[in-house]
Amino acid sequence: MPADNIAAPAPTSGTGRKTEMPLVRPPAVRGGEHPFVCSSDNNRLIAYEHRVKGAFHAIEPCLRDISALRHDADFVNKAQRLVREQLGFELPEALLDDSWIEGLDIGRLHSWCTFETYRRMSEDFYVKGPLAGGEDAFQAFIEECGFHLIDVTPCADGRLAHVISYVLRLPYGPVRRRSYAGALFDVEDSLEKWVKTELQRHHELTPNAADQPTRYLKVAVYHFSTARPDQEGCAAHGNDTAKAAAAARERLNAFREGVENTYCCGASIDLLLIGLDTDNDSIRVHLPDAEGRMDIEHSISASELFEASLQARGCEPLEWIAEYVRGEQQRGGRSVPADGMVRFVSRLLLGNLSQIDYVRRFHNGMYGDLGHQESFIGTGIGFEEIQLRNLTYFAYLKTVEEGAADLDVGIRIFSGLNVARGLPVPVVIRFDYHGSVPGARERAEERCRRLDRALRERFASLVADCKLHTLLMVRDVVADSAADTIECSALPQRAEMH
Ligand SMILES: [Zn+2]
Structure with missing residues (x-):
């Protein structure tokens, strides 16, 4: 069945997961009023979010x-x-046949x-490219700014999974x-990636x-919650x-x-x-000074920029924001970095x-799910298709060791979300490979199986209780299939599976 037949009700509460206490929300502002906001992008993105998350929430x-x-x-x-x-x-x-003898295994179902909903959304992503577009123009833009590659490390928290396509x-x-x-992030792994890029x-x-x-630009994204700073931060x-920001800066340096x-x-x-800020997706940018130093205490707030630019009609958005960025940096008593960096940061803020x-x-100024509400854990190498908030907890790794x-944090989160309610933890194990390299697929499959075995050993008590299920997948990035x-x-x- 083609992937566009995914059932598509809008996400609703009543999924059986915890509902949170109502919070005081910021004043509602009707969309489309801000001169720098792209409403057509927003409409396209909300349709995708509703379609995919609605499919998971319907389960x-x-x-x-x-x-x-x-x-x-x-x-x-009737069930089918x-x-x-x-x-x-x-x-x-096979999952329904003997249900009259042993009862339905709802956890397994x-x-x-x-897994099936994920597989279909993943296929839809690679076959139809619902979020694709603007790649060449972006590459030309960053090169004008003085960069050849942008490498972003967000926290693995599922509330940051949409940082590329949505937040930025x-x-x-x-x-x-x-x-x-x-x-x-792993500094040695990053060094390896840097060398590969330069080669x-x-x-x-x-x-x-x-x-x-x-130059190569490395970006780290830490996170916090202004509404529930002591519960829903990192x-x-x-x-x-402060610790999250300082630790990320230390790793960058x-x-x-x-x-x-x-x-x-x-x-x-x-x-x-x-x-x-995972409550409302607003960012703050710690712009480096002319020497490349970043100050934890000083940042440029996109929320403040939003208010400041509400009346900025009839001007070129990137230029207006670049001026604002320079002004903010100078007000903080800091030197201004190269024009390219200011221009790139202005693009992120825009x-x-x-x-x-x-x-x-679309979310009333603040997400209804402030805390974790991920549907599955994704581990291995890959998952480019996961561009939505609070859908997947990521653990990028080659081996469990x-x-x-990262995996322990993920299992702890899902012990609360699923196991406490009698449902297993769904883990997708995935390794992408380069089909142009002889034997790469076989090695990727073997890595999947090795990781699966190690996962089952590490979380043996969950496996014994049938509270952990795995889906193993590989993907050829060269074929882009x-x-x-x-x-x-x-x-x-x-x-x-099929
Ligand atoms: Zn975090």
Whole structure:
């Protein structure tokens, strides 16, 4: 069945997950009033958010309906009809056949439906590109700003998963994203990526030729919650915002030092630190000074910019914002960085103004789900298709050992979200590979299986209670095709999914 048949009710409460106390919201501002906001982008993005998240949110109500039917005659046919209508696909017969003997395994069905919904949204993403566009113009823009590659590390928290396509309004294709708990990226891994990028510039002239005077820009995004600072901040930093910002800056500086010390001849990179308020998606940018130093205490607030630019009609948005950025930097007693950096940051702020408007317009100024409400854990290497908030907890890793801390945080979150209610934790294990390299697919499959085994060992008590299910997938990035399923533990006897 084609992926566009995904059932698409708007996300609602009543998914069975915890509902939060009402909060005092900022004054509602009607969308489309701000001169710098792109309403057509906002309409396109909300349609996508509703379609995908609606499909995940429909799973629990549908399973409740099926559960109520289980003693009916002709149960299997009735259940399949219901699932087809509400979720847009059918359940594997094996999950329904013997339900009159042992009862329905709702946990297994829940994981299978979560995996199938994910598989369909992933396929839709790669086949139809619902969020694609603007890649070439963006690459030309960053090169004008003096950069050849933008590498962003947000916290692995699912409330930051939409940082590229939504919060910053950047095309996901040319921007490298690697999420780590607490935005504490692996410096050695980043050095490796940097070397690879510079080699490509020398040998393949991509993204641009090595003799172009451009630099690699590394961005770290930490986060906080203004409404519930002590509960909904960054779990990896004990909800301490200053600590989260300082730790991310320290990691950025270590990466730059690593590049400068390892590779001489003036090799260096540029850095940028951004804070994200996960309640309303407004960012604050710690703009570096002329020497590249970033101040934790000083930042440029997109919320303030939003208010300040409300009447700025009839002018070029990027120029207006660049002037504002320079003014803010000087008011803070700090030197202004190169024009390219100011221009790039202005582009980020401009994108964020649309996102601030988006949250005001479609989420009443503040998200209803301030805390974790992810649907599954994603682990391995890949997941470019996850561009939505609070859908996936990420743990990027090659082996369980090196990413154990990130995985433990994820399992802890899902113990509260799912296990406490009797539902298993769905984990998608995925490795992307380069199909042009001989044997790459086989190695990616083996890595999936190795990670699956290690995960089952590490969380053996969850496995013993049938509270952990895994879906194993690989994807050829060279062919730019959809990901292939290798195994799904939610199917009896771990049979092939399709
Ligand atoms: Zn975090």
